[in-house]
Ligand SMILES: Nc1ncnc2c1ncn2[C@@H]1O[C@H](COP(=O)(O)OP(=O)(O)OP(=O)(O)O)[C@@H](O)[C@H]1O
Ligand SMILES: N[C@@H](CCC(=O)O)C(=O)O
């Protein structure tokens with residue numbers, strides 16, 4: 001649970017005056033208590049994420065930082081929900097990963113977040129999303145590769161008025177609000193507060209825009225290694241939620257909050273790297289995308305496992321109103337219905353914007369970023385190991401490429417897919433079954449609820 005000085009970014013608030021800490025002859029590892037004290041932290045949110053993507057934390061005062069560093073902090077896993085625990089089970093002990101330590105004084109002066117790995121009885125808990133992603137990164141390392149990921153955070157700013165969901169900016173009602181300069185300006189204080197926070201942290205916020213749906217925004221930050229990006233997605237969702245609340249709004253990452261408007265994606269850009277550098281580019285590519293055979297194999301792996309992967313990157317009932325075979329057509333919503341790939345073309349499941357990366361557009365704001373990255377990497381690496389080829393880019397949609405229509409179809413596909421179930425089952429069987437079972441229950445809970453639509457449709461129909 002330590003951090004080497006050389007990994008600290010100079011311009012982040014956690015940078016330490018190293019002269020005080022140790023001689024500079026060799027990089028030395030900094031402890032949680034050192035980085036916390038050096039950054040003026042007074043309270044730490046020791047945080048882990050459940051399988052459903054809920055951030056859970058205990059607020060630890062600086063006086064107890066040594067205890068957090070040495071023993072972790074305990075949680076009743078069953079109470080957290082969705083962590084594979086029963087009420088009788090031993091505590092989940094969250095062990096801080098100091099490399100994820102992030103001061104967030106923009107929320108409260110002196111506050112920091114540290115992402116933690118839940119353990120049970122001294123061992124990493126296999127139901128913990130961070131533990132699952134770590135295992136997949138270890139598998140990539142066995143192939144001599146590391147994975148970089150860039151994530152795009154889209155969200156709506158909303159309010160509930162008299163039980164109705166409305167956009168927080170009531171003036172934002174244009175038929176095509178995408179990129180509208182006035183909508184961005186009206187939300188200026190919120191957007192710039194988030195932008196400044198990201199840049200203070202050294203994340204490289206480079207754009208903020210109004211998206212395709214009224215009240216929908218996107219705020220971008222630079223890619224990093226897969227684990228860092230997954231942690232940042234969680235941190236940013238948290239920041240967006242609490243900063244929106246400060247202004248009397250709610251930030252929502254729900255995939256499709258409004259039936260008739262564009263949904264909320266979590267696009268993930270992925271690239272592979274080895275000792276020689278970037279693995280994806282290859283100037284000799286005959287198919288014209290500038291990709292190497294390894295990149296094509298990675299693409300082919302994701303396409304082959306796409307239906308099962310949707311179960312991880314589009315994991316709610318609501319997800320299938322944004323994407324999939326029966327959702328509104330792709331041109332209008334920019335979300336895919338078919339598992340296809342192409343060049344710089346946003347109607348595909350996998351888009352290759354340039355020779356350096358592939359963009360996976362199937363995921364949405366309800367995705368757990370650790371499971372989403374783990375699933376995408378497992379699928380892609382399966383293609384690499386088997387040296388698959390995806391065929392020509394841009395070949396049209398065909399019924400055999402259809403993405404799942406509902407969460408239930410996605411769970412069937414997930415359970416039938418050995419590669420993705422083993423990606424979840426890092427310590428043998430259990431997690432994939434548990435995940436699918438819980439998601440099926442979610443599906444039937446929704447299915448068994450009588451909706452307004454049904455009343456309108458059937459009340460006087462017979
Ligand atoms: N080689 C790479 N590996 C992984 N991620 C990358 C790489 N190069 C760029 N990225 C990341 O890809 C993401 C691009 O997001 P951005 O929203 O700018 O693109 P976009 O997909 O064109 O947008 P949209 O889908 O909203 O039209 C950023 O997070 C960026 O840092
Ligand atoms: N909101 C779209 C993406 C829009 C875009 O490409 O910027 C989605 O659900 O994936």
Ligand SMILES: [Mg+2]
Nearest residue numbers: 152218220267
């Ligand atoms: Mg974008």
Ligand SMILES: [Mg+2]
Nearest residue numbers: 152267359361
């Ligand atoms: Mg995108």
